[in-house]
Amino acid sequence: MDPVAVTAFFQTLVQGLLTGGLYALIGTGLSLIFGVMKVINFAHGDFLAIGMFISLALFKTFNIDPYLSLLVAAPAGFALGYVLQRFVLTRLGDRLGEGSMLATLGLGLIISNTLLLGFGAQPQSINVPYASSTFSFAGVQVSISLLIAGLGTLAVIAGLNLLLYRTELGRAIRATAQNPLGAELQGVKTANIQAIVFGLGVAFAAIAGVLLMPLLYAFPTVGENYTTKAFIVTVLGGLGNLPGALVGGLVLGVIESLGAFYVNNNYRDAYGLVAFLLVLLLRPEGLFGKTVKRV
Amino acid sequence: MRKFVLFTLSMALAAGAQAQGTIKIGAITSVTGRFAEFGKMQLAGFKVGVAEVNRKGGIGGRKIELVIEDNASDVNKGLAAAERLVNAGVPLVINEYSSSLVKAQAQYLARQKVPNLVVTSSGDDITQPGSEYTFRLNQPATEYARVILSIFRDKKFKTMAVIAGTGAFEKSVADAAQTLAKQYGITIVEDQRYDKGLTDFRPVLNRIKAKNPDGLLMVSYAEDSVALMRQAREVGVKPRLFAGGAAGFALPEFIKDSGSAAENVITATAWIPQLRYPGVQKLNVELKKALGGADPSYHAAQAYAGVIVAAEAISRAGSTDREKVKAALNSLNMQTAFGPIQFKDFDGFRNQNPLAMVAQQVQGGKFVPVYPKSVVPQPIKFER
Numbered sequence: 001m002d003p004v005a006v007t008a009f010f011q012t013l014v015q016g017l018l019t020g021g022l023y024a025l026i027g028t029g030l031s032l033i034f035g036v037m038k039v040i041n042f043a044h045g046d047f048l049a050i051g052m053f054i055s056l057a058l059f060k061t062f063n064i065d066p067y068l069s070l071l072v073a074a075p076a077g078f079a080l081g082y083v084l085q086r087f088v089l090t091r092l093g094d095r096l097g098e099g100s101m102l103a104t105l106g107l108g109l110i111i112s113n114t115l116l117l118g119f120g121a122q123p124q125s126i127n128v129p130y131a132s133s134t135f136s137f138a139g140v141q142v143s144i145s146l147l148i149a150g151l152g153t154l155a156v157i158a159g160l161n162l163l164l165y166r167t168e169l170g171r172a173i174r175a176t177a178q179n180p181l182g183a184e185l186q187g188v189k190t191a192n193i194q195a196i197v198f199g200l201g202v203a204f205a206a207i208a209g210v211l212l213m214p215l216l217y218a219f220p221t222v223g224e225n226y227t228t229k230a231f232i233v234t235v236l237g238g239l240g241n242l243p244g245a246l247v248g249g250l251v252l253g254v255i256e257s258l259g260a261f262y263v264n265n266n267y268r269d270a271y272g273l274v275a276f277l278l279v280l281l282l283r284p285e286g287l288f289g290k291t292v293k294r295v
Numbered sequence: 296m297r298k299f300v301l302f303t304l305s306m307a308l309a310a311g312a313q314a315q316g317t318i319k320i321g322a323i324t325s326v327t328g329r330f331a332e333f334g335k336m337q338l339a340g341f342k343v344g345v346a347e348v349n350r351k352g353g354i355g356g357r358k359i360e361l362v363i364e365d366n367a368s369d370v371n372k373g374l375a376a377a378e379r380l381v382n383a384g385v386p387l388v389i390n391e392y393s394s395s396l397v398k399a400q401a402q403y404l405a406r407q408k409v410p411n412l413v414v415t416s417s418g419d420d421i422t423q424p425g426s427e428y429t430f431r432l433n434q435p436a437t438e439y440a441r442v443i444l445s446i447f448r449d450k451k452f453k454t455m456a457v458i459a460g461t462g463a464f465e466k467s468v469a470d471a472a473q474t475l476a477k478q479y480g481i482t483i484v485e486d487q488r489y490d491k492g493l494t495d496f497r498p499v500l501n502r503i504k505a506k507n508p509d510g511l512l513m514v515s516y517a518e519d520s521v522a523l524m525r526q527a528r529e530v531g532v533k534p535r536l537f538a539g540g541a542a543g544f545a546l547p548e549f550i551k552d553s554g555s556a557a558e559n560v561i562t563a564t565a566w567i568p569q570l571r572y573p574g575v576q577k578l579n580v581e582l583k584k585a586l587g588g589a590d591p592s593y594h595a596a597q598a599y600a601g602v603i604v605a606a607e608a609i610s611r612a613g614s615t616d617r618e619k620v621k622a623a624l625n626s627l628n629m630q631t632a633f634g635p636i637q638f639k640d641f642d643g644f645r646n647q648n649p650l651a652m653v654a655q656q657v658q659g660g661k662f663v664p665v666y667p668k669s670v671v672p673q674p675i676k677f678e679r
Binding site: 004217225 | 332
């Protein structure tokens with residue numbers, strides 16, 4: 001094969017994987033929340049937008065590097081999620097399902113319109129010196145920011161796994177996911193655990209938003225697109241299945257990149273959606289079905 | 296909406312106009328929404344234009360006042376804005392930025408028999424075939440492509456690639472580039488269109504990189520331009536020249552937000568302060584003042600020209616009657632700081648001002664003129 005074509009293939013593949021890593025991070029948050037509380041969070045993309053705007057505001061006012069703003073955005077996301085779950089979503093009681101769907105949809109609208117009021121609708125970006133810096137590996141150019149985003153995703157997901165499987169809190173989370181009533185009877189404060197889980201999910205979305213900021217631009221409704229992506233990712237991997245979300249994200253990123261490269265860029269979003277439909281039709285429980293242990 | 300009423304009021308007050316006896320002219324722009332960056336420029340242009348007309352005594356002793364409606368960068372809200380202006384009885388509507396929005400409004404205004412003076416939107420199909428009520432003082436999309444392709448031809452480029460959005464304006468420029476490339480003997484090796492909201496251009500850029508064209512023409516709105524150039528540098532596409540089809544590439548924010556990625560990018564533009572029309576320098580200074588010290592883009596100059604031309608047409612018509620204003624626009628032949636204005640029918644265009652574009656290049660973090668000869672061009676710097 002022509003060496004130029006081979007390099008182009010690998011470059012597209014690597015970029016697809018790294019973009020997919022970000023999708024995975026977004027999807028993991030969504031999947032975690034669903035896995036534990038069976039809440040379908042339609043505000044997920046908007047939580048990502050919050051992360052972006054926190055980063056943007058800190059950069060514009062104090063000239064703080066976007067990666068440093070993680071220190072603010074992640075805890076802020078966690079706190080927001082915790083409070084929302086504790087004081088808003090739990091009030092829906094047992095009518096979860098449609099109730100939580102509508103509630104999160106409403107929350108999303110409130111968030112995007114608040115951002116609109118505060119920041120205006122025009123897209124805004126930040127210019128950092130490393131925004132387009134790359135390093136080259138065997139002729140394949142890799143974006144530093146994209147690589148950081150990919151590595152950041154891995155770190156967060158690895159951290160989550162440690163938390164879930166190596167700590168007492170993780171045990172409580174898994175117990176709550178499996179059987180809330182049973183967990184409660186064993187002395188687990190499930191309301192608190194659920195709030196923590198929602199906080200984690202929102203924090204993940206916010207982290208993804210911050211990681212996107214050096215690469216992209218922010219506008220109040222930027223979240224819509226990512227809510228859709230998050231759903232595709234989680235359905236690909238199986239709702240509530242965390243390793244599945246990771247693989248689902250990578251698969252989506254690669255499908256989109258290769259599709260846009262080899263077929264036609266115009267239908268980029270369609271490739272992911274076609275994969276999504278195929279999985280729904282052929283394996284409604286996700287690519288990995290029940291073979292992977294659920295959280 | 297109250298904000299805009301206040302805005303018009305304060306503008307009228309600033310001009311020292313009395314509430315009674317002012318002539319109200321309609322104007323639509325994107326005060327909010329994704330085109331707000333352009334809207335900001337246009338509001339500054341409107342302000343300078345109104346101030347100048349009123350300073351010179353208004354129209355027959357009556358001050359003018361702009362009734363500015365916001366389209367919120369949305370087709371339906373733009374139509375609603377046009378409807379409000381038609382119902383307010385304005386003699387004409389100065390129309391704005393996005394071709395997708397203007398096209399819908401132009402059809403509506405033509406049906407309502409209201410003269411529509413387009414100042415920035417450049418999709419060819421707005422005046423081609425156009426209507427008897429639609430007048431455009433700025434250059435159509437074909438000209439955006441022509442200035443870039445002329446440079447490619449003069450520099451003996453053999454191949455080029457195109458990346459363009461699917462909006463009316465981007466499509467128009469990209470289609471014109473297709474036609475012109477054939478005429479100029481340049482092969483288009485890749486022509487990729489993308490939908491609004493796409494944020495990852497890497498696969499497309501990889502494709503283009505593999506074809507290694509001499510020139511790359513990109514047609515996109517504000518923030519996409521930044522994302523495109525950042526990712527082009529990242530992917531390592533290296534044509535001899537990166538070229539932007541105005542719009543996002545011609546904004547001062549393009550340089551500010553893309554930093555070093557913007558270096559050596561050439562872009563078509565409709566107006567620069569280096570043009571040699573009477574009053575250009577003065578206009579530049581006033582626009583800068585209206586923008587609080589920021590550099591104006593061509594959108595501001597076009598909005599300014601819109602007010603001047605509208606005032607002249609009403610003045611010649613001697614009336615605010617829409618038919619008389621339309622007749623006055625038809626016979627207009629005047630010089631403005633934006634350029635000469637005369638509405639002509641040619642090459643399938645109707646009521647179109649024939650005006651050429653200029654090209655500028657980012658050199659050392661600043662726009663410098665590079666084409667044509669009349670702007671005292673600097674030598675073009677190539678990527679390779």
